[in-house]
Amino acid sequence: MSPALILIGLAALGALVLGMVARKGRDMGLEQWTVGGRGFGWVFVFLLLAGEIYTTFTFLGASGFAYGLGAPAYYIIAYGSLAYVIAYFLLPPIWTYAKRHRLHSQPDFFVRKYDSRALGALVSVVDLVALIPYLVLQLTGLGIIVQAAGYGAIPKDAAIWVGAAIVTAYVMVSGIRGSAWTAVVKDILILGVVLFLGLYLPIHLYGGIGAMFEKIATAKPGFLVFRPSGMSVAWFVSTVLLTALGFFMWPHSFAACYTARDARVFRRNAIVLPIYQLILLFVFFVGFAAVLAVPGLKGAATNLALFKLVTQQFSPAVVGIIGAAGVFTALVPGSLIAMTAATLLAKNLVGLARPNASDDQTVALAKWLVPVIMLVAVYFTLTGSSTIVTMLLVGYSYVTQLFPTVVASLMRRNPVTAAGAFAGILAGVVVTTVLTFTHATIGNLAPGLPEVIRDLNVGIIALGVNVVVLVVVSALTRSRVLPMEAG
Amino acid sequence: MRTLIRWLALIPFVGMLIGPVVHNHVHPLILGMPFPLGWITVWVVLTAIVMAIVYALDPTNREEDAP
Numbered sequence: 203m204s205p206a207l208i209l210i211g212l213a214a215l216g217a218l219v220l221g222m223v224a225r226k227g228r229d230m231g232l233e234q235w236t237v238g239g240r241g242f243g244w245v246f247v248f249l250l251l252a253g254e255i256y257t258t259f260t261f262l263g264a265s266g267f268a269y270g271l272g273a274p275a276y277y278i279i280a281y282g283s284l285a286y287v288i289a290y291f292l293l294p295p296i297w298t299y300a301k302r303h304r305l306h307s308q309p310d311f312f313v314r315k316y317d318s319r320a321l322g323a324l325v326s327v328v329d330l331v332a333l334i335p336y337l338v339l340q341l342t343g344l345g346i347i348v349q350a351a352g353y354g355a356i357p358k359d360a361a362i363w364v365g366a367a368i369v370t371a372y373v374m375v376s377g378i379r380g381s382a383w384t385a386v387v388k389d390i391l392i393l394g395v396v397l398f399l400g401l402y403l404p405i406h407l408y409g410g411i412g413a414m415f416e417k418i419a420t421a422k423p424g425f426l427v428f429r430p431s432g433m434s435v436a437w438f439v440s441t442v443l444l445t446a447l448g449f450f451m452w453p454h455s456f457a458a459c460y461t462a463r464d465a466r467v468f469r470r471n472a473i474v475l476p477i478y479q480l481i482l483l484f485v486f487f488v489g490f491a492a493v494l495a496v497p498g499l500k501g502a503a504t505n506l507a508l509f510k511l512v513t514q515q516f517s518p519a520v521v522g523i524i525g526a527a528g529v530f531t532a533l534v535p536g537s538l539i540a541m542t543a544a545t546l547l548a549k550n551l552v553g554l555a556r557p558n559a560s561d562d563q564t565v566a567l568a569k570w571l572v573p574v575i576m577l578v579a580v581y582f583t584l585t586g587s588s589t590i591v592t593m594l595l596v597g598y599s600y601v602t603q604l605f606p607t608v609v610a611s612l613m614r615r616n617p618v619t620a621a622g623a624f625a626g627i628l629a630g631v632v633v634t635t636v637l638t639f640t641h642a643t644i645g646n647l648a649p650g651l652p653e654v655i656r657d658l659n660v661g662i663i664a665l666g667v668n669v670v671v672l673v674v675v676s677a678l679t680r681s682r683v684l685p686m687e688a689g
Numbered sequence: 690m691r692t693l694i695r696w697l698a699l700i701p702f703v704g705m706l707i708g709p710v711v712h713n714h715v716h717p718l719i720l721g722m723p724f725p726l727g728w729i730t731v732w733v734v735l736t737a738i739v740m741a742i743v744y745a746l747d748p749t750n751r752e753e754d755a756p
Contacts, residue, residue: 276726280705283733287701290740294749412721419715419723426723427713435713439706469744476737483730 207352209522210529213391214368217533220387221372221380228379232561235377235568236306236545242382242461248471249385250378250458250538251289252478256392257535258343261528262505264482268489270504272418272425274433275486281442283476285449290472292450294465295612305460307542308453308604309550315611318620319554321627325604326550328631329453330543332597334579337539341365341583343505344532350509351525353518362583365529366576369536373544374569378461381537388530393481395527400484403491403511411487418493425493431653440659447665448602454535454542540579544571596638599661603630603668610672622676630668637664690748697743701736705729 228234242250260278267275296311303314308329313322341362348361372380401411408414419426428435450456462468485508492499492507496514499507512524548568553559559567607627610618618626636642637660644663645656708728719727744750 273723273725276709276729279726279733280729283736284702284705287698287736287740290698290743291695410721412718415715415718415721415723426715427725428709435709438709442706443702466750469747469750473737473740473744476733476740480730480733483726486726 204353204355204518204522206518206522206525207355209519210348210351210525213526213529214364214533216387217384217530218368218372220383221368221537222375224372224379224383225376226379230375230377230565232306232565232568233304234379235565236457236541237460238378238382240301240461241463242467243463244467244470246382246385247458247462247467248474248478249389250382250461251455251471252385252389252475256389256481256531258340258347258528258532260482260485261392261531262343262346262508264485265489265492265508266504266506268486269492269499269507271433272422272490272493273428274438275489277438277442277445279479279482279486280438281445281449282479282482284442284446286472286475286479288446289450290469292609292612293459293468296456296608297459297462297465297468300460306457307546307549308456309546311456311611312607312623313550315616316607316618316620316623318624319550319557321620321624322550323554324624324627326546328600328603328627329546332600333453333539333543334575334582335597337536337543337575337579338582340532340536340539341579342586344529344536345583346505347509347525347528347532350506350513351521351528353513359584362580365532365536366580369533369540370573370576373537373541373572377541378458378538381534381541382461384530384537385534388527388534391523391527391530395524396481396484396488399508399512399524400487403495403515404487406515407491407495414487414491418490421494431657434653434657436654436657437659440657440662444602444659444661444665445598447605448598451601451604451608453546453601454538457542457545458538540572540575541568543575544568547571547575596634599634599638599664600631602661602665603627603634606665606669606672617676617680618672619676619679621679622672622674625675626668626672629671630664633664633667634661690746694743694747697739697746700739701732704735705732708732 228239233239238246264275264278267278299305299314300311303310305311305314309322309325312325313319344365345358345362348356349358372384404411404414408417415426428438450459459468488508488511492511496507496510499510513521516524545568548564548571552567553564604627607618607623610616610623643656643660644651644658648656709725712724715723717724719731722730
């Protein structure tokens with residue numbers, strides 16, 4: 203048994219133990235299990251919100267993105283910071299409302315605000331379709347990490363099963379507290395690993411960060427700047443804006459904000475979280491360092507850039523520590539996603555059939571839905587269907603469609619009706635699906651337009667259709683109730 | 690005061706995005722990074738500073754100080 207595998211095994215065991223003890227004799231009712239009794243201070247909320255940034259997608263994907271495409275990867279740092287600026291204004295009113303009405307899931311918010319269980323069900327379906335591929339991606343990442351860091355000694359499938367079992371066990375036992383505690387260890391580990399790799403590799407291989415970028419600029423002209431067309435500056439600006447809007451519409455991030463003790467927690471975090479985002483810079487450095495050191499990876503293999511370079515440069519013990527950190531980046535978001543999906547499934551979809559279920563019945567059902575959801579995710583991970591990758595790309599655009607409806611509901615007089623919200627979200631989701639599966643871009647839909655417009659992120663069309671439908675249907679359904687309101 | 694805060698919060702959006710629009714070239718390097726990446730990095734730090742100012746100015750944060 204290699205030292206790398208022992209370290210990864212210890213990390214997995216550690217995550218399980220930590221997740222298990224996190225409940226510390228608390229009674230795990232719905233309120234504790236889903237939102238931690240709404241008592242988390244800024245550190246825990248910080249870690250739950252930051253947990254979103256450091257998933258296996260960032261660890262493997264961001265380095266792979268920088269390695270494969272270069273400059274377009276920069277957008278990841280930009281949108282995260284701007285999302286926290288939006289969060290400063292958006293999250294406090296959501297939190298206040300959620301506390302007053304004892305909400306537990308994202309669909310709960312829509313059910314309450316729009317007084318419509320049907321809207322809640324639609325949002326639940328959109329959420330599930332976005333969440334499951336996201337969970338699959340975490341498990342896929344976990345498999346890649348264990349296989350690469352274990353030098354192939356453990357089969358990928360076995361690692362995925364074990365990872366899924368660990369997440370299931372501690373989510374069922376301690377809910378969001380388990381996620382928060384494992385997030386503490388994850389962030390300390392990942393911080394150390396990423397800072398070390400991001401500084402050591404460029405200096406060791408190229409003699410410095412500036413020297414590294416000079417060499418890449420000479421070897422691959424145009425790689426470090428946005429493209430003249432396609433992934434151009436216009437693509438960058440529109441993608442940053444769109445993804446910043448969608449950031450907190452992910453149901454697990456949205457619901458994680460319910461855990462806060464008070465509203466100031468978010469405002470304070472809006473100062474610190476952008477800085478935390480800079481850690482991604484060092485992930486990029488690793489990806490860029492790999493460009494000339496381990497050239498030739500293509501397509502999905504670019505996700506292996508980080509581990510290819512690491513196993514080439516370091517002893518198995520160091521690889522083990524890095525692998526352990528990587529395993530945590532899969533377990534923490536995985537647990538949050540599984541819990542969120544189970545909660546909204548139990549409360550907002552099954553809840554439709556039994557509207558009078560008590561909190562205890564709901565949480566009991568949700569806990570038993572966790573293994574079901576994990577099994578579905580494991581199934582998709584092992585079959586490795588390529589549609590999953592497409593679905594994941596759609597996931598982000600899907601949840602972004604919730605943004606206009608959430609913002610409207612926070613206005614003093616909400617201009618949007620339940621029917622308008624339902625129609626708008628549905629229209630946005632349908633347009634997103636069609637555009638994604640036909641691989642449409644604004645460029646090939648309307649080739650006559652200037653380059654700047656053709657390169658805009660195609661998600662803008664879906665959001666535009668969504669808003670138009672939202673406004674029109676709201677106007678139509680509102681006119682009938684107006685006389686009553688005037689009285 | 691609340692209007693001022695909203696305007697302040699717009700600064701990171703404009704600042705962050707304008708750099709690559711105006712100058713999409715590798716040189717000059719910023720902190721050893723290609724210009725667009727260096728620009729974004731500097732603006733991440735400036736975003737945090739702007740949000741710290743917003744936090745300090747926002748009367749809501751003082752209201753909630755009361756127990």
